[in-house]
Amino acid sequence: MLKLCRRYLNWIQNSVFEGEISPVKLKELRLKAKEIMDEDYDSLIIFSSRNSRWLEKEIIGQEKNNLDIFL
Amino acid sequence: MLKLCRRYLNWIQNSVFEGEISPVKLKELRLKAKEIMDEDYDSLIIFSSRNSRWLEKEIIGQEKNNLDIFL
Numbered sequence: 001m002l003k004l005c006r007r008y009l010n011w012i013q014n015s016v017f018e019g020e021i022s023p024v025k026l027k028e029l030r031l032k033a034k035e036i037m038d039e040d041y042d043s044l045i046i047f048s049s050r051n052s053r054w055l056e057k058e059i060i061g062q063e064k065n066n067l068d069i070f071l
Numbered sequence: 072m073l074k075l076c077r078r079y080l081n082w083i084q085n086s087v088f089e090g091e092i093s094p095v096k097l098k099e100l101r102l103k104a105k106e107i108m109d110e111d112y113d114s115l116i117i118f119s120s121r122n123s124r125w126l127e128k129e130i131i132g133q134e135k136n137n138l139d140i141f142l
Contacts, residue, residue, distance in 0.1 A: 012116060013086065013114065013116060014085055014086055015084065015085055015087075016086075016087060016116075030131065033131065034131060037131070037132055038132075039131065039132040039133070040132075040133065041132070041133060042132045042133065043084065043130060043131065043132040043133045043134065044130075044131040044132055045083060045084060045087075045128065045129070045130050045131075046127075046128070046129040046130075046131070047118070047126055047127070047128055048126070048127045048129070049120060049125055049126050049127070050125075051125070054120055054121075054122070054125035054126070055118055055119070055120050055125070055126070056117075056118070056119045056120070057116065057117070057118055058116070058117040058119070059114060059115075059116050059117075060101065060104065060105060060108070060110065060114065060115040060116075060117070061108055061109075061110040061111075061112070061113045061114040061115055062110070062111065062112060062113065062114045063114065
Protein backbone atom coordinates (compact mmCIF):
# COMPACT_ATOMS: atom_id res chain seq x y z
CA MET A 1 0.00 0.00 0.00
CA LEU A 2 2.90 2.32 0.82
CA LYS A 3 4.49 1.55 -2.55
CA LEU A 4 1.20 2.07 -4.38
CA CYS A 5 0.39 5.38 -2.70
CA ARG A 6 3.91 6.70 -3.23
CA ARG A 7 3.47 6.15 -6.95
CA TYR A 8 0.65 8.71 -6.98
CA LEU A 9 1.26 10.96 -3.96
CA ASN A 10 3.90 12.23 -1.56
CA TRP A 11 4.31 10.36 1.67
CA ILE A 12 4.04 12.80 4.52
CA GLN A 13 3.72 10.82 7.75
CA ASN A 14 3.21 7.17 8.66
CA SER A 15 0.13 6.20 6.69
CA VAL A 16 -0.62 9.69 5.41
CA PHE A 17 -0.08 10.82 1.82
CA GLU A 18 -0.68 14.10 0.10
CA GLY A 19 -0.54 15.49 -3.37
CA GLU A 20 -2.25 16.83 -6.43
CA ILE A 21 -3.92 14.15 -8.45
CA SER A 22 -6.20 14.18 -11.46
CA PRO A 23 -9.68 12.60 -11.22
CA VAL A 24 -8.53 9.80 -13.57
CA LYS A 25 -5.43 9.02 -11.50
CA LEU A 26 -7.46 9.10 -8.29
CA LYS A 27 -9.89 6.57 -9.76
CA GLU A 28 -6.93 4.38 -10.72
CA LEU A 29 -5.42 4.64 -7.22
CA ARG A 30 -8.79 3.87 -5.61
CA LEU A 31 -9.21 0.71 -7.72
CA LYS A 32 -5.68 -0.53 -7.09
CA ALA A 33 -5.99 0.14 -3.37
CA LYS A 34 -9.22 -1.87 -3.22
CA GLU A 35 -7.41 -4.81 -4.85
CA ILE A 36 -4.75 -5.01 -2.15
CA MET A 37 -6.80 -4.15 0.91
CA ASP A 38 -9.23 -6.29 2.88
CA GLU A 39 -12.28 -4.03 2.99
CA ASP A 40 -13.60 -5.86 6.08
CA TYR A 41 -10.57 -4.89 8.13
CA ASP A 42 -8.60 -2.16 6.42
CA SER A 43 -9.57 1.39 5.77
CA LEU A 44 -8.54 4.09 3.38
CA ILE A 45 -9.83 7.61 3.82
CA ILE A 46 -9.59 10.13 1.02
CA PHE A 47 -9.91 13.82 1.83
CA SER A 48 -10.10 15.88 -1.29
CA SER A 49 -10.39 19.53 -2.03
CA ARG A 50 -10.94 20.73 -5.57
CA ASN A 51 -8.96 23.85 -5.01
CA SER A 52 -5.71 23.96 -3.04
CA ARG A 53 -6.56 27.53 -1.98
CA TRP A 54 -9.35 26.08 0.15
CA LEU A 55 -6.96 24.01 2.19
CA GLU A 56 -4.43 25.47 4.56
CA LYS A 57 -1.47 23.40 5.66
CA GLU A 58 0.60 24.16 8.70
CA ILE A 59 3.63 22.16 9.77
CA ILE A 60 4.86 22.22 13.37
CA GLY A 61 8.21 20.59 14.06
CA GLN A 62 10.03 18.60 11.44
CA GLU A 63 8.71 18.64 7.91
CA LYS A 64 9.95 15.14 7.20
CA ASN A 65 10.53 12.76 10.05
CA ASN A 66 12.67 9.92 8.79
CA LEU A 67 12.21 8.05 12.05
CA ASP A 68 8.60 7.42 11.05
CA ILE A 69 9.70 4.47 8.97
CA PHE A 70 10.58 2.58 12.15
CA LEU A 71 7.25 3.16 13.86
CA MET B 72 -0.35 13.39 22.21
CA LEU B 73 -3.16 10.92 21.49
CA LYS B 74 -4.92 11.91 24.71
CA LEU B 75 -4.47 15.61 23.95
CA CYS B 76 -5.74 15.39 20.38
CA ARG B 77 -8.72 13.26 21.40
CA ARG B 78 -9.80 16.03 23.76
CA TYR B 79 -10.28 18.36 20.78
CA LEU B 80 -10.87 16.10 17.78
CA ASN B 81 -12.04 12.66 16.71
CA TRP B 82 -9.40 10.00 16.25
CA ILE B 83 -9.77 8.52 12.79
CA GLN B 84 -6.68 6.41 12.08
CA ASN B 85 -3.33 5.85 13.76
CA SER B 86 -1.96 9.35 14.18
CA VAL B 87 -4.75 11.09 12.26
CA PHE B 88 -7.47 13.19 13.86
CA GLU B 89 -10.36 15.08 12.39
CA GLY B 90 -13.04 17.43 13.56
CA GLU B 91 -14.55 20.85 13.69
CA ILE B 92 -12.63 23.20 15.92
CA SER B 93 -12.89 26.89 16.65
CA PRO B 94 -9.87 29.15 15.99
CA VAL B 95 -9.45 29.62 19.76
CA LYS B 96 -9.51 25.89 20.48
CA LEU B 97 -7.09 25.23 17.61
CA LYS B 98 -4.67 27.77 19.07
CA GLU B 99 -4.96 26.05 22.44
CA LEU B 100 -4.32 22.62 20.90
CA ARG B 101 -1.34 23.95 18.93
CA LEU B 102 0.24 25.39 22.10
CA LYS B 103 -0.32 22.25 24.17
CA ALA B 104 1.01 20.05 21.38
CA LYS B 105 4.19 22.15 21.19
CA GLU B 106 4.71 21.66 24.92
CA ILE B 107 4.74 17.88 24.68
CA MET B 108 6.51 17.41 21.37
CA ASP B 109 10.21 17.68 20.53
CA GLU B 110 10.12 20.06 17.58
CA ASP B 111 13.53 18.79 16.40
CA TYR B 112 12.20 15.28 15.91
CA ASP B 113 8.43 15.22 15.98
CA SER B 114 6.01 16.70 13.54
CA LEU B 115 2.42 17.79 13.62
CA ILE B 116 0.68 18.75 10.40
CA ILE B 117 -2.56 20.68 10.48
CA PHE B 118 -4.76 20.71 7.38
CA SER B 119 -7.57 23.12 7.76
CA SER B 120 -10.46 24.16 5.60
CA ARG B 121 -12.68 27.05 6.65
CA ASN B 122 -15.70 25.51 5.10
CA SER B 123 -16.56 21.83 5.34
CA ARG B 124 -18.25 22.02 1.93
CA TRP B 125 -14.80 22.52 0.41
CA LEU B 126 -13.57 19.21 1.68
CA GLU B 127 -14.87 15.88 0.45
CA LYS B 128 -14.32 12.80 2.53
CA GLU B 129 -14.54 9.30 1.16
CA ILE B 130 -14.11 6.16 3.24
CA ILE B 131 -13.13 2.87 1.63
CA GLY B 132 -13.31 -0.22 3.82
CA GLN B 133 -13.95 -0.01 7.53
CA GLU B 134 -14.92 3.34 8.98
CA LYS B 135 -13.29 2.55 12.31
CA ASN B 136 -10.51 0.02 12.49
CA ASN B 137 -10.14 -0.98 16.12
CA LEU B 138 -7.02 -2.98 15.31
CA ASP B 139 -5.20 0.28 14.77
CA ILE B 140 -4.62 0.58 18.48
CA PHE B 141 -2.19 -2.35 18.31
CA LEU B 142 -0.09 -0.96 15.47
